[in-house]
Amino acid sequence: MAKRTIVMMPGDGIGKVVLPEAQRVLQAVGFEANYVPGDIGWEFWCKEGNALPKRTIDLLTEHKIGLFGAITSKPKDKAAAELSPALKGKGHVYYSPIVTMRQHFDLDLCVRPCRSFKGNPLNFIRRQGDGFFEPPVDVVIFRQNTEGLYCGVEWTNPPANVRTALETHPKMGAFKHVPGEDLAVSTRIFSRGACRRIVRAGFEHARQFGYKSVTICEKPNVIRETSGMMLSEAQIIAKEFPGIALWDTNIDAQMMWLTKNPEDYGVIVAGNMFGDIVSDGFAGLVGGLGFACSANIGKDVAVFEPTHGSAPKYEKLDPPIVNPIAMILSACMMLDHLGETATAERIRGAIAKVVAEGKVRTYDMMRLTGGPGVFQQGAANTRQMTDAILAKL
Ligand code: NAI
Ligand code: MG
Secondary structure (H helix, E strand, O other), X not given: OOOEEEEEEEEOOOHHHHHHHHHHHHXXXXXXXXXXXXXXXXXXXXXXXXXXXXXXXXXXXXXXXXXXXXXXXXOHHHHHHHOOHHHOOOOOOOOOHHHHHHHHOOOOEEEEEEEOOOOOOOEOOXXXXXXXXXXXXXXXXXXXXXXXXXOOOEEEOOOXXXXXXXXXXXXXXXXXXXXXXXXXXXXXXXXXXXXXXXXXXXXXXXXXXXOOEEEEEEOOOOOOOHHHHHHHHHHHHHHHOOOOEEEEEEHHHHHHHHHHOHHHXXXXXXXXXXXXXXXXXXXXXXXXXXXXXEEEEOOOOEEXXXXXXXXXXXXXXXXXXXXXXXXXXXHHXXXXXXXXXXXXXXXXXXXXXXXXXXXXXXXXXXXXXXXXHHHOOOOOOHHHHHHHHHHHO
């Protein structure tokens, strides 16, 4: 088989710090690939007026697999102010390159595993009798990535034809007297095909990896049309997966239950916004941003990235302090996707050993406030964490 080519997109800030660490691990396990750099992020917005240049889109179109660090995003006015003088006033508008990438390649499945590593001091614990109990959490969130409340169909002061169309709905009567400029509308659009794809992906994952339940986490009692569509499609698809229980929870109740009995859940499927919320919630139970990995999977292209952002306040620290594990786990998801599951398991096993031993911990694992002082307090730096993982391989 021809050697794989991976498009490496470090992005901004600590994205540039953690991506090379993942590459070191991939090379150490003998994963054979060519790595080509892909430009993305703030630097390219400022210099070129485009945070996701076409050459990067072309690379992803050609090679299909991307590993991505993180980007910096800023509000519209700040973005306009930082544009290079030659580009100002030429109609450039800042768009998040991640959202653009998801939409361009229709990366509609966002997969976010939240699995606790034994011995991680950041794990969720529960009081039990006079002591504490640490329930093992192993949840995989399937978040619809392209539609829902983040689909971008929204207005402040909606145009007259939109307003007229909305007013055909009796419930719009409540807003009849609100002036247009005081009215903001963000639409939540679900399509049946996308609901089916995310639900099916969740069930297939449950079957492949032995999860006993798939939970649809929405709010169909209130958001009847969109959440209702996701749930009714799930009820149909569930019939093809006997032996896997279909549960449904409301997002608000789910946020309560995940702090009470997180170990009861397996695969969770949700729309874009609720998936965003519930995945951050579960990530907080298993170590937070230093551990939260994700995959964005389309029919053709897939991009793997840690959930965290560019953490600009730490980007210039040398040696760097941030935890590379979220990025390395994202690279493991890439290996899973490419069918290299044994290699991915080997890396996850090495991470598990380092965490369980507890000798090498980045500042976040020690609950320290980030800064150059963390090393005096016993924290490992980013490269030392990777070195410890490499030593266990
Ligand atoms: P952030 O995720 O960059 O950082 C929040 C805090 O989490 C950091 O200050 C740090 O304390 C901690 N943290 C993050 N990653 C860590 C790691 N690997 N190890 C240890 N601690 C870690 O989110 P924030 O500060 O809200 O946003 C910073 C920038 O990143 C913004 O411009 C934002 O738009 C962007 N962003 C980009 C994302 C992406 O590229 N996918 C996602 C979230 C934010
Ligand atoms: Mg988020």
